Amino acid sequence: xxxxxxxxxxxxxxxxxxxxxxxxxxxxxxxxxxxxxxxxxxxxxxxxxxxxxxxxxxxxxxxxxxxxxxxxxxxxxxxxxxxxxxxxxxxxxxxxxxxxxxxxxxxxxxxxxxxxxxxxxxxxxxxxxxxxxxxxxxxxxxxxxxxxxxxxxxxxxxxxxxxxxxxxxxxxxxxxxxxxxxxxxxxxxxxxxxxxxxxxxxxxxxxxxxxxxxxxxxxxxxxxxxxxxxxxxxxxxxxxxxxxxxxxxxxxxxxxxxxxxxxxxxxxx
Amino acid sequence: xxxxxxxxxxxxxxxxxxxxxxxxxxxxxxxxxxxxxxxxxxxxxxxxxxxxxxxxxxxxxxxxxxxxxxxxxxxxxxxxxxxxxxxxxxxxxxxxxxxxxxxxxxxxxxxxxxxxxxxxxxxxxxxxxxxxxxxxxxxxxxxxxxxxxxxxxxxxxxxxxxxxxxxxxxxxxxxxxxxxxxxxxxxxxxxxxxxxxxxxxxxxxxxxxxxxxxxxxxxxxxxxxxxxxxxxxxxxxxxxxxxxxxxxxxxxxxxxxxxxxxxxxxxxxxxxxxxxxxx
Numbered sequence: 001x002x003x004x005x006x007x008x009x010x011x012x013x014x015x016x017x018x019x020x021x022x023x024x025x026x027x028x029x030x031x032x033x034x035x036x037x038x039x040x041x042x043x044x045x046x047x048x049x050x051x052x053x054x055x056x057x058x059x060x061x062x063x064x065x066x067x068x069x070x071x072x073x074x075x076x077x078x079x080x081x082x083x084x085x086x087x088x089x090x091x092x093x094x095x096x097x098x099x100x101x102x103x104x105x106x107x108x109x110x111x112x113x114x115x116x117x118x119x120x121x122x123x124x125x126x127x128x129x130x131x132x133x134x135x136x137x138x139x140x141x142x143x144x145x146x147x148x149x150x151x152x153x154x155x156x157x158x159x160x161x162x163x164x165x166x167x168x169x170x171x172x173x174x175x176x177x178x179x180x181x182x183x184x185x186x187x188x189x190x191x192x193x194x195x196x197x198x199x200x201x202x203x204x205x206x207x208x209x210x211x212x213x214x215x216x217x218x219x220x221x222x223x224x225x226x227x228x229x230x231x232x233x234x235x236x237x238x239x240x241x242x243x244x245x246x247x248x249x250x251x252x253x254x255x256x257x258x259x260x261x262x263x264x265x266x267x268x269x
Numbered sequence: 270x271x272x273x274x275x276x277x278x279x280x281x282x283x284x285x286x287x288x289x290x291x292x293x294x295x296x297x298x299x300x301x302x303x304x305x306x307x308x309x310x311x312x313x314x315x316x317x318x319x320x321x322x323x324x325x326x327x328x329x330x331x332x333x334x335x336x337x338x339x340x341x342x343x344x345x346x347x348x349x350x351x352x353x354x355x356x357x358x359x360x361x362x363x364x365x366x367x368x369x370x371x372x373x374x375x376x377x378x379x380x381x382x383x384x385x386x387x388x389x390x391x392x393x394x395x396x397x398x399x400x401x402x403x404x405x406x407x408x409x410x411x412x413x414x415x416x417x418x419x420x421x422x423x424x425x426x427x428x429x430x431x432x433x434x435x436x437x438x439x440x441x442x443x444x445x446x447x448x449x450x451x452x453x454x455x456x457x458x459x460x461x462x463x464x465x466x467x468x469x470x471x472x473x474x475x476x477x478x479x480x481x482x483x484x485x486x487x488x489x490x491x492x493x494x495x496x497x498x499x500x501x502x503x504x505x506x507x508x509x510x511x512x513x514x515x516x517x518x519x520x521x522x523x524x525x526x527x528x529x530x531x532x533x534x535x536x537x538x539x540x541x542x543x544x545x546x547x548x
Contacts, residue, residue, distance in 0.1 A: 063539050064539045064540045082382070085380035100304065101299050109299070110379070112381075113292055113376070115289070117288060
């Protein structure tokens, strides 16, 4: 019997924002349910403001839900947050580092919070930076002097350094040049091949989702419309591409302009 | 679905927490190293600021001995203001700093407990604050030529260390403010620091304050730190129980209250999505 890494049931998140005297409520997630098996890579597609980042933040214990449940390897994400945090790490669209500190210093800081001693990090940080293709002579350089692609490599190294069994990738290649994007995608493939990692990849890049994931889900305005293999998705809608499936499922083109409500949801999420 | 595969022993958790605490101190050392020139400039500014206050004693028409005493009292006030300011700044900016750098979500999703995280910030703040306070003290004494023949420096440092427990506790309460209000929170922390010093007799005896402020002074740890430090530097007093016990009581209450307040603030931030970088 396969082991479930993630079980999400009827997950809901509502954000409230004041605009003058008015309070506006926007549902970022509306009763989302899905499961991910151990070792599986699942991609969640969706436009900006669809609820992808909210989902990742909920699973990262950074948000509390307004309804529903989520379990990671049997631990309740919201009641057993500390146990969950040992198992999860994340790479987001923003690399997010102390800009004046070097790659090695930033990685040391992150690793200490996961119980790694200076002796362990002095051996493992050079090794993991080498694996992501980070030049050894730039390990001591301040992060602010590194390119966006280079910073994202360090972000991947930070996530992998703590050996997470669930890796949450929230648009890890957005804004990268084609070469850096390809390098990050290759590394994700390598993680899948070499580690006991389950991956939840949130992206708006359909090609990336199809190439990297076992199953593809579509999150639209906070609702998960489907979560199936690419072949099943295409067969379900009788189409050739995932983009056509998006159109068939939502009645909109993937590049359609978003409404004001979508923009607000993006700000909240 | 079983979670047993990933369970860890309490001993392992304790070990990891200690490493996490070390990590917070280590990171702050890295940042101090990287911002060394900025820190040096800030130190020089604080020394200049303290000099402007201590020089007031030189313009008062009193005897040389009284002038020396007044200068010492003002100096102790200035040094404690600087010490307390650094503790408040570092602990209060636990959130604000990480939000500005963009690392806040990674820190808050890490498996280290919040008390260890905050205490780590407090430990670094006290160590850094003591070094800085000593530098200010030495620089001003040398510049103005204050005579301190009876000063009991050991007792003064010990009392400051004891007072630091309370300062960290109060700092934890104010550290929550940037979580609740990303835009105004840090400034509100500085307001709290200023209010504490106003009621604690930073450059004047508490007895000159209105009676309601004197009542508040009794629950301010800075009152006892200032009173004790002045007697230790001027008259060579030791570590007096009358100064120590209020600080221990306030410390024993302020740390758990600070942690509870922070926990409530963190819960609010997670409920309303305030942890993210842009707030």
